[in-house]
Amino acid sequence: MKIILPVAGKGTRLRPHTHTKAKSLVHVAGKTVLEHIISRLIAMQAEEVIFITDDNGQQIEDFMTAKFPDLPCTYVVQKERLGPAHAVFLAAPSIQEGDDVLVVFNDTIFVTDLERIPQLCADCDGLIYSKEVEDYQRFGVNVVRGGYIVDMVEKPDSPVSRLAQVGLYYLKDGRGFMNYLDQTIIAGETVKGEYFLPSVFMRMIREGKKFRAPEIDAWLDCGKPETLLDTNRYLLRGRHYVHGEVLNSVLIEPVHISEGAVIRGSIIGPHVSVAPGCVIEESIVKDSIINANTQVRDMIMHSSILGDSVQLIGSPRHMNIGDHSLIEMEG
Known part of the structure; x- marks a missing residue:
């Protein structure tokens, strides 16, 4: 053939x-x-x-x-x-x-x-x-x-x-x-x-x-x-692949964390793929694909695709919100 x-x-x-x-x-x-x-x-x-x-x-x-x-x-x-x-x-x-x-x-x-x-x-x-x-x-x-x-x-x-x-x-x-x-x-x-x-x-x-x-x-x-x-999402169904370094973090299945990736102080998943060389810190990421050697810090992300060698750095927010408030922060 x-x-x-x-x-x-x-x-x-x-x-x-x-x-x-x-x-x-x-x-x-x-x-x-x-x-x-x-x-x-x-x-x-x-x-x-x-x-x-x-x-x-x-x-x-x-x-x-x-x-x-x-x-x-x-x-x-x-x-x-x-x-x-x-x-x-x-x-x-x-x-x-x-x-x-x-x-x-x-x-x-x-x-x-x-x-x-x-x-x-x-x-x-x-x-x-x-x-x-x-x-x-x-x-x-x-x-x-x-x-x-x-x-x-x-x-x-x-x-x-x-x-x-x-x-x-x-x-x-x-x-x-x-x-x-x-x-x-x-x-x-x-x-x-x-x-x-x-x-x-x-x-x-x-x-x-x-x-x-x-x-x-x-x-x-x-x-x-x-x-x-x-x-x-389809290909991750029923799989949970974690070969990277995960510190003080929560992984919600299924995820694919490649060898050489580092996750610190974050919540990752479900349906997240993280490529080698990535560093994700103090972030919440779901339903996303993070490509090689990318850095994510202080971010909340969903339904996202990041290419190779991206640096995505957010900032924490300080808020003083009273009773019965409705805050909608569109991503």
Whole structure:
């Protein structure tokens, strides 16, 4: 198997956290998004992992070399922003006859058993993983009849399907898939100047290829600050990881305190991730992600994301408040 990981893109919805780093290197629940994804792919024992990168490619390569030195990786730069299907096609030189391909986009962390792929794909040509959603109008959806995908609709007005595509695809014939990508690009089938995978898959379906739409267990969006915090809460559920130094403090489960972090005189949690090198003093923090080497002192925080090497210092308040007062201090 070859795994294709398109990790290009500026991650504009996650700014300012993506001004200085690739969006897949943003932290959630004690790890980068990329580390969460790769840890779910290790069991596949891929022959090659092909990263499609942009000008942040060196960050990705350095991270993979440090964290997963034994994983066979190749890096290809997408120099022109021509869309996700074009990005995937850049992996074509590495895909040979007989290769099957798994394509994983990096805006989401998935929860599913990939080792079931041979069983799920026994009677079809590929899998387009899906998740049933209520707000189907926001997504491209798979229309399924008789167990196979017959159509794909982008942001439908009516509920023709609630099976949203989640950015995880398996192709039994990887070389054939690359040929279809090539045909779609040659035909110029673009939307607003970009090539998208549904055009490729519909071309394949029209020519008799069969796809199933298995549902994943969880679809964890990491593309926006609010969804990143949702994902942090989900991944911390049932976990309580404390390897840092905690002094005169209260931890409300679940939290992730990394080795090298220091907590003094504070109340931390629930749903807080603290990265290595952080120092939090005399503060109350809940439902937040604190990235590496950041200092927080005399603060009350919730629903917050702090980047690397931030210094956030508040001040204690002295108050003299009479009976029956109502004080609301908006954060």
